[in-house]
Amino acid sequence: MESDNPLLKRAYALDGDAGRIRDLYADWAASYDADTLDGMGYVAPVLAARALSEALEGETAEARILDAGCGTGLVGAEIARRTEAEIDGIDLSPGMLEEAARKKVYRSLAEADMTATLNLSDNSYDGVVSVGVFTSGHVGPEAIDELARVARPGAPLVVTVHEKVWEPDRYAAHLAEMERHGLIRLRAINDAPYHEKEGYTCKLCLLEAA
Structure with missing residues (x-):
């Protein structure tokens, strides 16, 4: 089914250009939550937060979580409802980060381009989640390498990949290659x-940093 929402159509028509992505989300930030949750039935943030919380297995009180591509903070808010973890968020869009800050669930928020090397230390997070990022014209599978790098060994990574890009962008092959190179272990897709x-x-992917 194709959406009638003009902003969602713009999102799916993106070509990875960072400027166009920033422009879209500057326009969308204020209405994003209502448009996606109410208008589109956006359930991925709840499902991913639940999967990450379950994967942490009792470590939530002292856990440090990275919400990569946090947007307006939908995932962070769901994680905060389920855990006592400290949550850091990164996103390309300043406008979306402003909306995320209003939810008051993040320890820190920073602008970051997930197509480049992240300004984050190796092995610094007990869990990583990324929802709504791996989709048409946004970020490709190579960005998952950086998410694995900043996660400590054994830490869970929960990533959603939109159905439109899973096969064309060869996500399964990339994840298998990461596992062969000892970067992750595949737990469930x-x-x-x-x-x-x-x-x-x-595809709701549960990975483990190696």
Whole structure:
């Protein structure tokens, strides 16, 4: 099913250009939560937060979590409801980060380009989550390498990949290659709802940093 939302159409038409991505989310930030949660049935943040919280296995009180591509903070808010973890968020869009700050669930928020090397130390997070990032015209599978780098060995990584890009962008092959090179261990890759009202699904990937 194709969306009638003009901003979502713009999102799916992106070509990875950082300037165009910033422009889109500057326009969308204020209405993003209502448009996606109510208008599109965006359930991926809840599902990913639940998966990460369960994977932490009782470590939530002192855990440090990276929400990569945090947007307006939908995932961070869901993690905060389930855990006592400290959450850091990064995103390309200043406008989205401003909305995320209003939720008051993040320890820190910073602008970052996930197509480049992140200004974060190796092995610095007990868990990493990334929702809504691996989709058309945004970020490719190579960015998962950086998420694995900043996670401590054994830390869970929960990533959603939109159905439209899973096969064309060869995510399965990239994750398998990461595992062969000892960067991650694949724990589960499941089909999951994404935008329920739009009819879109995703792959909900549970990985473990090696």
